[in-house]
Amino acid sequence: MGRWKSGPDARGRFGPFGGRYAPETLMAPLAELAAAYDRARRDRGFRGRLAGLLASWAGRPTPLTCAERLTAELGGARIYLKREDLLHTGAHKLNNALGQALLAAEMGKRRLIAETGAGQHGVATATAAARLGLDCVVYMGEEDMRRQRLNVDRMRLLGAEVVAVAAGSRTLKDAINEAMRDWVTNVATTHYVLGSVLGPDPFPRMVRDFQSVIGDEARRQLRRETGRDLPDLVVACVGGGSNALGIFAPFLGSPSVRLIGVEAGGRGEGAGEHAARFGPGRVGVLHGTRTLLLQDEAGQVLPTHSVSAGLDYPAVGPEHAELARLGRVEYTRASDGEAVAAFRLLARTEGILPALETAHALAEVARRAPRLARRHLILVNLSGRGDKDLESVLAHEAGEPVAGGGA
Amino acid sequence: MSALADLFARCRAEERAAFVPFLVAGDPDLDATERLLLALARAGADAIEIGVPFSDPIADGPVIQAASERALAGGVTLARILARVAHLRGRLGVPLVLFSYANPILALGAERFAEQAAASGIDAVLVVDLPPEEAAEELGPRLAERGVDRIFLLAPTSGRERIDRVAKAGSGFVYFVSRAGVTGEREALAAELPRQLAAVRRRVGLPVVVGFGISTPEQVAAAAGLADGVVVGSALVRLAHDCRDEPDPVALVEERARQLAAATRREKARGPLLGRWRRGRSGARSG
Numbered sequence: 286m287g288r289w290k291s292g293p294d295a296r297g298r299f300g301p302f303g304g305r306y307a308p309e310t311l312m313a314p315l316a317e318l319a320a321a322y323d324r325a326r327r328d329r330g331f332r333g334r335l336a337g338l339l340a341s342w343a344g345r346p347t348p349l350t351c352a353e354r355l356t357a358e359l360g361g362a363r364i365y366l367k368r369e370d371l372l373h374t375g376a377h378k379l380n381n382a383l384g385q386a387l388l389a390a391e392m393g394k395r396r397l398i399a400e401t402g403a404g405q406h407g408v409a410t411a412t413a414a415a416r417l418g419l420d421c422v423v424y425m426g427e428e429d430m431r432r433q434r435l436n437v438d439r440m441r442l443l444g445a446e447v448v449a450v451a452a453g454s455r456t457l458k459d460a461i462n463e464a465m466r467d468w469v470t471n472v473a474t475t476h477y478v479l480g481s482v483l484g485p486d487p488f489p490r491m492v493r494d495f496q497s498v499i500g501d502e503a504r505r506q507l508r509r510e511t512g513r514d515l516p517d518l519v520v521a522c523v524g525g526g527s528n529a530l531g532i533f534a535p536f537l538g539s540p541s542v543r544l545i546g547v548e549a550g551g552r553g554e555g556a557g558e559h560a561a562r563f564g565p566g567r568v569g570v571l572h573g574t575r576t577l578l579l580q581d582e583a584g585q586v587l588p589t590h591s592v593s594a595g596l597d598y599p600a601v602g603p604e605h606a607e608l609a610r611l612g613r614v615e616y617t618r619a620s621d622g623e624a625v626a627a628f629r630l631l632a633r634t635e636g637i638l639p640a641l642e643t644a645h646a647l648a649e650v651a652r653r654a655p656r657l658a659r660r661h662l663i664l665v666n667l668s669g670r671g672d673k674d675l676e677s678v679l680a681h682e683a684g685e686p687v688a689g690g691g692a
Numbered sequence: 693m694s695a696l697a698d699l700f701a702r703c704r705a706e707e708r709a710a711f712v713p714f715l716v717a718g719d720p721d722l723d724a725t726e727r728l729l730l731a732l733a734r735a736g737a738d739a740i741e742i743g744v745p746f747s748d749p750i751a752d753g754p755v756i757q758a759a760s761e762r763a764l765a766g767g768v769t770l771a772r773i774l775a776r777v778a779h780l781r782g783r784l785g786v787p788l789v790l791f792s793y794a795n796p797i798l799a800l801g802a803e804r805f806a807e808q809a810a811a812s813g814i815d816a817v818l819v820v821d822l823p824p825e826e827a828a829e830e831l832g833p834r835l836a837e838r839g840v841d842r843i844f845l846l847a848p849t850s851g852r853e854r855i856d857r858v859a860k861a862g863s864g865f866v867y868f869v870s871r872a873g874v875t876g877e878r879e880a881l882a883a884e885l886p887r888q889l890a891a892v893r894r895r896v897g898l899p900v901v902v903g904f905g906i907s908t909p910e911q912v913a914a915a916a917g918l919a920d921g922v923v924v925g926s927a928l929v930r931l932a933h934d935c936r937d938e939p940d941p942v943a944l945v946e947e948r949a950r951q952l953a954a955a956t957r958r959e960k961a962r963g964p965l966l967g968r969w970r971r972g973r974s975g976a977r978s979g
Contacts, residue, residue, distance in 0.1 A: 296825065306794055306821045308751045309845035310872050313854055452757060458748065465750040470873040472849060570794040570821065571748060583769035584799025585747040 291537070292604065297486020300610060302577075302603035305485040306570045314472045319487040321392050326494060335387055342416065343373040343383060345498065349506035350667075354634040362517070362657035364650060365510070366637070366667040367503040367532060376640065376669030377499060377528045378409035382478055384495035386413035389476035396420040396475040400464040402429050402457035403594035404436025405640075405669060406480030411445035413478075421445040424463040426455035429594065436673065454588055457598050461572050481525025482602035485573030489603055496531025503664055504535050513662060518653065520545045521666040522645040523616065524560070524595045526602035528668035537613060545653075546605060547645045549591030550618035556581070560589040562601045563609055563616040569600075576603040592621035592681055593641035593674070619648035625681050627651055628671060640669030641677060695787040695815045696841055696864040699738050700899040700920055703956075709916035710738035711953040712901060714791065714925030715932070716759040717742050718768025722776045728932060731946040733786050736953030740784075741818070741923060742777065744770050744792035751793075751820045753876025755926040759933065770796040770805070774812040781813035789816040789843060789864075797822075797831065806834035816841035816864045824861035832861065841865075846896075848872050848888055855895045865899040865921065868892055870906060876926045878905035881914055889918045909955035916956045924952050 292299045297319075305315055325331040339345040348371060352364040369377035382399070389397060397414050399421070401407030407423040414421035423440055427449045430437050440447050453459040461479075468477040482489045482496075500519075508514055519536055521529035523546040536542040551559030562577045569578035571586060579587040579599040591597040608614040619627070627647035631639050639647060646665055654663060671678075703710045713732045717725050725742075732740055745760035745768060752760070770792070777788060790809060797805045797819060809817060817835055819827065824844055835842050841864030846855060849872060858866060868889060871882040882888075885902070892900055902915050903923030915922045931948055935941045 304826055305823065306826055307823065308820055308847075309823055309854070309858075310847035310849050310869060312823050313847075313849045313851055452754075453747070453761075462748050462750050466753075466874045469751065472872055567799075569798060572750070573821070578795070580795065580799060582799065583771070584796035585764060586795070 292607070293486060293490055299489070299604045299607035301568070302575050302606040303486060303489060304575050305573065306575060307485045307573045308469060310469050311472065311485070315485055315487070318392075322388060322487050322491050325388050325391060331387070331391065335384055338383060338387070338416070339380070339498065343379055344371065346502045346506070347371050349503060349510060350635070351510065352635050355631065356654070358630070358634050359651060359654040361654040361659065362661035362663045363659060364654060364663045364665060365507060365516070366635070366665050367499060369499060369528065369666060369668045370637065370639065370643070370670035374405070374409050374412050375672070376405045376409065377496060377531060377666070378406045378480060379412065380498055380531070381480065381492050381495040381527060382406065382409035383413045385476065385478045385491070386410070386417050386419060389478070390417050390419060392476065394474060394476040396422070396471065397478050398422045398424065398464050398467050398475055399478045399480060400424050400457065400460035401480065402426070402460065402597065403673060404429070404433045404440065405595065405673070407440050407445070407447070408436055408443070410478045410480075411440040411443040414445065415443045422467065423447050424450050424460040424467070426450045426457065426460050428455035429457070429460070433673070457594070458586065465572065481527040482530050482604060483525045483572055483574060483600065489574065492527050493530040493534060493604065496527050497534035499528065499531040499666060500533060500535040503532060507662070507664060511662060515539055515542050516662040516664040517657070518543045518545060518661070518663045520547065520646045520649050520663060522547045522596060522642045522668065523601060523605060524549070524598050524642060526605045528666050530602065530604060532664070532666040533614065544614040545649060546614050546616045547649045548616060548618045549593060549596035549645060550620040550623070551590045551592075552621050557588040558590050559618070560591045560597050560599065561618045562599070566601070571600045574600075574603045576600050576606045592624060592677055593645065595640065595642040596645060617649055619645040621681060623648040625678055628674070628678055637667070638671035639667055640671045641674040643668045644671070694839070694841060694864060696739065699787055700865065703738060703920065707958050709919060709956040709958070710901065710921035711736060711912070711956045712739045712741055712789070712903070712921050712923045713737050713928050713949055713952070714741035714743055714903070714923055716745055716756060716763055716929055717773045718745060718763030718766055719759040719929065719933070720762045721766045722768060722772065726776065726780055727942045728945060729780065729784055731942045732949050733784050735946045735949035737786055737949065738921070739787040739789055739815075741789045741791045741925070742773065743925075744773060744790065744796055746793040746796060749793065751874055753874040753926060755877070755930045756875050759929045770800055771808070774808045774814070777814060778812035787815040788813065789818060790814045791818045791820065794819050794822045802830040802834050806831065806838055806840065809835070810838035810840050814840060816843050818843035818845070818867060820845065824857050828861065836863070843867055845869055846892055848882070848884065852895065855892055859896040859898065862898060865901045866892065866896050867923070868900050868902045868919065869904045870902050870915070871904060873904065875904055877907040877930070881905065881911055886918055909951050912952050912955040916958055922956060
């Protein structure tokens, strides 16, 4: 196992992954963004303003919950939940959206754009924009808008304009395409709040850093709660991978901690049936970064499926691709059915409805916990709340087809 | 001397800009593409850009997105495009520039792609999401080894440092994106274009070709006064699609291409480039 250094290198590379595969129009703005971010992250004033808003407005720190009844039910390792579902707007997405919105305001950009699938990142960005008095446009696939009516209304109520994307599969991937086209056109006035650890440098490292507040808090809380410095296992779901990197980040340098990322196994092995990039994915370039990508022989991007919109994306963040190559993080998958079962399990044992994305991580916990002794500690990133997913869960259990989507 | 260097020298001698039409290969199939390529060559194209369709074309507007979807629905791949170009090359007397996104090329493999592109008679390659820093490692040197020109983009956002980087890494010509944005027809050229092109020309020894948003003969004429070459893409792609049910769609595209090609001739009378430029802009507005 390679010793992990907090990357990327000066070219935005995590080993062979990452980089800046962007149209020329964006190259200078990306360099400008990287410079502004590098200044901001060293600036006590910026860090203080962000920490202040996270505490007084967004509700940080989020609690760490000892899942006693879930632990008893599974009969093995003790399970702790990091409660990002209790963050304002109901998911970890706000950590990043607020950080980027604050940075945009400092750069003098008064217009934010974002992509969203199921709507969580769109809502988080619209919320941050409202708080900071910035304009906000959210791109969302037509198909996702139809299925996530309530989140569309939420974003509009927050003052954002929601633009329907009618191209391609009309879901997350196409919303990112359209947001990038907007950014290329309006880059002088606009900041693109990318929602995950994807895209050209500096996005993957910037989003990771804004999300690493999750892991930093959890590590402190776990020590206080258990007297143990480190958990044995940290588990998180991986779509683009921002909640996973957020909770993994402070543990990457501690080889005794096993880190597990869980992808969407969907409903089968065939192309278009899942969103599991590790395994069938090959190295490719999509949305500005070089990473593992579900693609056909000719290099065209393949459709994906997951019951959970937020995991339904054909590429994975480049840092995850490198962590897999180094063997530092194990990547596994949970099927639609396993995720829905885990959703019910947590609701019944802990009184918490997890997001369907998060339920994939819980499905892996349900597999592993019984095989471990009680002295072992499992830390799970409970990345979001599941109210938004009730319809999908009920439809899945009724045997109705559930189309894909994205966070 | 490369085919492109030859071409720009000839255009300079003839006091005109090069006319460089663009089409999406395989829209709706490769037979149609073959007929259109031959028609564009007959119409006076000085070089032709052949677009490789990609599932996620983030630098393209709606017209080229739709064309790419049609082409992919027909099962076109980069390998099949190169094979068709090889078959056609002898009958097309103009330089060919392949315009692609990075992923189809990387899927084929940089080495294999460079070999097949050179063998097919491709003169130059432009990869829209492969800026010089990312091309330097794999694709750039492999194309250079085989004498295939590397075309890079410059944009209104490119400062001096990036202009110099592209000037150093590129060969054949530099492609200037006329405005920040995606491909597609626009009412008028950007007001800042003359100043921006002048700034690029001061620092770049290569010919400068301008594209993105140029669609009418008036706009071509205006751009021809400012650059060594003019690309027209979406307007022709749209025309070919819109008139697909006419008795002779290829003839209609050829006729339009002829008008566009004729507009590249620069007037002798001086006061020169800017007067012409202004007329092009007002013409575009009234049109």
